[in-house]
Amino acid sequence: MGEPIDAVALDEVVRFTSELIRIDTTNHGGGDGNEREAAEYAAARLAEVGVEAQIVEKAPNRSNVVARIEGTDPDADALLVHGHLDVVPAEAADWSVHPFSGEIRDGMLWGRGAIDMKSMDAMVLAAVRAWARAGVRPRRPIVVAFTADEEASAEYGAGYLAAAHADLFADCTEGVSESGGFTFHGGNGLRLYPIGAGERGTAWLRLSASGTAGHGSKTNPDNAVSKLAAAIARIGAHEWPLRLTPTVRAALHELADIYGAEPDLDDVDGLLAKLGPAAQLIESTLRNSANPTVLQAGYKVNVIPEHAFAEVDGRVVPGGEAEFEATMDELCGPDVDWEYQHRTQPLSAPVDSPTFAAMRAAIAKFDPEGRPVPFCMSGGTDAKQFAQLGITGYGFSPLGQSAELGYGRLAHGVDERVPVDGLHFGLRVLDDFLRNA
Numbered sequence: 001m002g003e004p005i006d007a008v009a010l011d012e013v014v015r016f017t018s019e020l021i022r023i024d025t026t027n028h029g030g031g032d033g034n035e036r037e038a039a040e041y042a043a044a045r046l047a048e049v050g051v052e053a054q055i056v057e058k059a060p061n062r063s064n065v066v067a068r069i070e071g072t073d074p075d076a077d078a079l080l081v082h083g084h085l086d087v088v089p090a091e092a093a094d095w096s097v098h099p100f101s102g103e104i105r106d107g108m109l110w111g112r113g114a115i116d117m118k119s120m121d122a123m124v125l126a127a128v129r130a131w132a133r134a135g136v137r138p139r140r141p142i143v144v145a146f147t148a149d150e151e152a153s154a155e156y157g158a159g160y161l162a163a164a165h166a167d168l169f170a171d172c173t174e175g176v177s178e179s180g181g182f183t184f185h186g187g188n189g190l191r192l193y194p195i196g197a198g199e200r201g202t203a204w205l206r207l208s209a210s211g212t213a214g215h216g217s218k219t220n221p222d223n224a225v226s227k228l229a230a231a232i233a234r235i236g237a238h239e240w241p242l243r244l245t246p247t248v249r250a251a252l253h254e255l256a257d258i259y260g261a262e263p264d265l266d267d268v269d270g271l272l273a274k275l276g277p278a279a280q281l282i283e284s285t286l287r288n289s290a291n292p293t294v295l296q297a298g299y300k301v302n303v304i305p306e307h308a309f310a311e312v313d314g315r316v317v318p319g320g321e322a323e324f325e326a327t328m329d330e331l332c333g334p335d336v337d338w339e340y341q342h343r344t345q346p347l348s349a350p351v352d353s354p355t356f357a358a359m360r361a362a363i364a365k366f367d368p369e370g371r372p373v374p375f376c377m378s379g380g381t382d383a384k385q386f387a388q389l390g391i392t393g394y395g396f397s398p399l400g401q402s403a404e405l406g407y408g409r410l411a412h413g414v415d416e417r418v419p420v421d422g423l424h425f426g427l428r429v430l431d432d433f434l435r436n437a
Contacts, residue, residue: 018102039063080175084150180395196395203314400425
């Protein structure tokens with residue numbers, strides 16, 4: 001039987017992406033979001049081809065969709081394919097086109113979510129529908145999940161699904177989602193395709209300092225703002241030591257080979273300098289990090305406040321949790337307390353698995369000159385939530401990108417957009433992988 005991705009499927013992936021973008025699913029954080037219409041849209045597209053989907057919610061309008069497609073191999077473990085429905089805010093005045101228009105202009109599809117990640121949601125819908133029309137099934141059972149709240153804490157989305165609906169994923173051993181399989185232009189015409197095989201953990205912190213309130217004109221050695229500022233300065237200036245995880249080591253070796261460099265892991269900085277633009281794929285995942293992002297203190301210039309607060313965006317490499325906590329204790333010192341505001345575990349996935357090999361093969365089939373490489377994501381995805389169920393997560397949402405566009409620059413950025421032919425490429429690659437994994 002021939003390939004199921006036909007002209008109808010190629011049209012649908014573009015239309016579905018555009019129509020999903022037009023549904024405003026902005027996640028403002030703090031529980032302020034609404035994915036219901038998008039969830040109903042996805043469930044309806046599946047129902048049209050006989051795939052039953054259920055919508056589950058932890059709170060009204062914070063909607064998740066789960067469906068299952070049986071495979072041809074009765075002994076195969078199921079594969080989870082998940083994408084989130086929510087998007088980060090967009091200020092229309094800053095954009096060249098309205099961020100929720102889903103407009104197609106000059107071969108580009110524009111709008112918030114074009115990359116992150118309504119295009120992937122649309123690819124999954126288009127692929128499943130193409131299978132139904134062609135009468136084909138994937139080798140493994142596929143569990144499809146469209147989630148809420150990924151752009152905040154996942155409390156209403158994947159976190160809720162993992163905690164309250166684990167039975168829906170009982171036989172899933174691996175999962176794929178965003179942040180991998182996209183074209184990364186590595187200079188001199190080189191096309192890399194990073195495949196996510198790890199994520200740094202999230203460690204969002206709240207710092208607090210207490211002191212003696214008083215008049216701003218008086219001597220005060222017990223100033224909460226001064227204590228907090230000193231700790232924040234130490235955190236911002238701290239140089240975290242190198243911690244190479246297996247995924248990062250594999251990435252460095254493969255990239256060194258591609259760029260003709262000696263894979264000297266005793267001089268990683270020197271190696272990165274030889275990798276051209278590809279160093280961007282590695283540099284933020286070599287170590288733990290902690291970036292101060294929010295400061296709160298005081299209410300009047302001549303009043304010394306009793307309390308001062310700060311927030312820090314910490315990220316932790318796999319295996320780096322103990323070092324991170326000990327370092328924060330040291331940097332904060334005795335005068336500043338810290339606690340986790342939001343915490344998720346680091347992830348690591350094998351790069352020598354059959355599933356990883358199937359992702360490589362799917363990319364090579366549609367871009368024989370492309371070079372798939374493993375990488376560790378500096379941030380995080382819903383894979384962290386599903387990891388609580390023992391599901392090994394990979395980042396694989398294939399997408400063709402032209403040299404002038406950057407995946408990392410446009411995701412969450414102004415004028416987010418994707419080439420229409422890039423959506424076609426992504427659909428073909430994703431379909432091939434899902435049917436053969």
